[in-house]
Amino acid sequence: MVTLYKSLQGKPIRVLERIADSLNQLNEKVDVLIELQKHSRGGIAGESLTDVLDVMTLLSLPDHLRKTAITLCNLGQATAEEIAEQTTRARAVESGYLNQLVLMGYLKKERRGRKAYFYVEKEDTGEK
Amino acid sequence: MMGKIIAFHSYKGGTGKTLLSINLAATYARKGKNVCLLDLDFRAPSLQARFKAEGSGYWLNDYLNGVCEIKKVLIDLSHLFSGNGNGKFLVGLANPSTEAIREMTAKDRKWEMRALGRLLSLRNSLLNDMHLDYLIFDTSPGLQYSSINAIVAADVALVVTSLDTSDIKGTQRMTSELYDLFEKKTGIVVNKVLADILSSTAGKENFSEHFHNTHNLPVLDTIPCFCDVLRAGGTCIFAEEKPEHAFAKTVERIAQKIEKL
Numbered sequence A: 001m002v003t004l005y006k007s008l009q010g011k012p013i014r015v016l017e018r019i020a021d022s023l024n025q026l027n028e029k030v031d032v033l034i035e036l037q038k039h040s041r042g043g044i045a046g047e048s049l050t051d052v053l054d055v056m057t058l059l060s061l062p063d064h065l066r067k068t069a070i071t072l073c074n075l076g077q078a079t080a081e082e083i084a085e086q087t088t089r090a091r092a093v094e095s096g097y098l099n100q101l102v103l104m105g106y107l108k109k110e111r112r113g114r115k116a117y118f119y120v121e122k123e124d125t126g127e128k
Numbered sequence B: 001m002m003g004k005i006i007a008f009h010s011y012k013g014g015t016g017k018t019l020l021s022i023n024l025a026a027t028y029a030r031k032g033k034n035v036c037l038l039d040l041d042f043r044a045p046s047l048q049a050r051f052k053a054e055g056s057g058y059w060l061n062d063y064l065n066g067v068c069e070i071k072k073v074l075i076d077l078s079h080l081f082s083g084n085g086n087g088k089f090l091v092g093l094a095n096p097s098t099e100a101i102r103e104m105t106a107k108d109r110k111w112e113m114r115a116l117g118r119l120l121s122l123r124n125s126l127l128n129d130m131h132l133d134y135l136i137f138d139t140s141p142g143l144q145y146s147s148i149n150a151i152v153a154a155d156v157a158l159v160v161t162s163l164d165t166s167d168i169k170g171t172q173r174m175t176s177e178l179y180d181l182f183e184k185k186t187g188i189v190v191n192k193v194l195a196d197i198l199s200s201t202a203g204k205e206n207f208s209e210h211f212h213n214t215h216n217l218p219v220l221d222t223i224p225c226f227c228d229v230l231r232a233g234g235t236c237i238f239a240e241e242k243p244e245h246a247f248a249k250t251v252e253r254i255a256q257k258i259e260k261l
């Protein structure tokens, strides 16, 4: 008990952070699986279909996804947390929607360190 | 205070979008606000002819194509305003050449998607970085890509309609099936109303109430058809040259109501 305590001494917060991170990542993976099942698209990972997120597409999306998509268009790129700040919906909810939009081929997702960033297109946004 | 983006749009053509966008921009500039007016009507560019302006060498077409930054496109027409304490008056022109118009109508969805991104980033480059107070979009009538892009990028959409039945019906459909989905602050401006209809206040109220009750959209103003305005053929900026004219006063009222939307 004492040794365990000693080994953790000074870094309990870090350990908790790591656990939280792992849980978050798991959460996202579960979201993806759920969405995949909902759409029974079949093709898991790797098979990246892409579609164009133009205004006509935005119009055709269900309301809840449109809100997420427009917010991302405005921000250029963002994490689920940043989107959630704008839409005032829960981070986990936005994470689910964002992953769904990725699966639909409208968004791309990239991991940088602990965070997952979503974006429409990598290249510039006109700010040359 | 954060700047505001206002888009003028309509269902049918010729309702007065360009006239109103120029005069609204002029009204703001005269109040000391810094404004930028952009011609996003790539199918029938108008602002170059209205201002008889030399191009800057770059068009808004170039900006949307990713060829240049927005600053290269803008021309400074602040000198058109004679008063003291006027704000900056910047204009971005669409390329009026037939070749450019043809090219813009042939753009694909991917291009339109990028164009939306570039319009959205104007909030940063013009309102935040250049500290402009108002950015005004003049658009093509109807459900054009470029117009819908402009509406998505705007804070406020002003729909200009005549009292023509097909225009009113189309405007209603457009606002409920398009604007509502994008959750835009929207105001209706009824323009070119015949004097005898306006003089019966009952008729006017009736119409405003109809729009307000069935669509929950405010009618910012009902503007009569002015012979002076028609005669000027778009070359006179009433807000600057004839600020006492009833048309200029109407635009001033609209400017105030926009703040309350």
Ligand SMILES: Nc1ncnc2c1ncn2[C@@H]1O[C@H](COP(=O)(O)OP(=O)(O)OP(=O)(O)O)[C@@H](O)[C@H]1O
Binding pocket: B010, B012, B013, B014, B015, B016, B017, B018, B019, B020, B041, B044, B139, B140, B141, B191, B192, B193, B223, B224, B225, B226, B227, B229, B230, B233, B234
């Ligand atoms: N209230 C008014 N009284 C008289 N003439 C008007 C009025 N409003 C607009 N006009 C005239 O109607 C014509 C069309 O106006 P304008 O070009 O502003 O319309 P628009 O909506 O921009 O047209 P388009 O859809 O082709 O771009 C112009 O000649 C303009 O001066």
Ligand SMILES: [Mg+2]
Binding pocket: B017, B018, B019, B041, B046, B138, B139
């Ligand atoms: Mg016009």
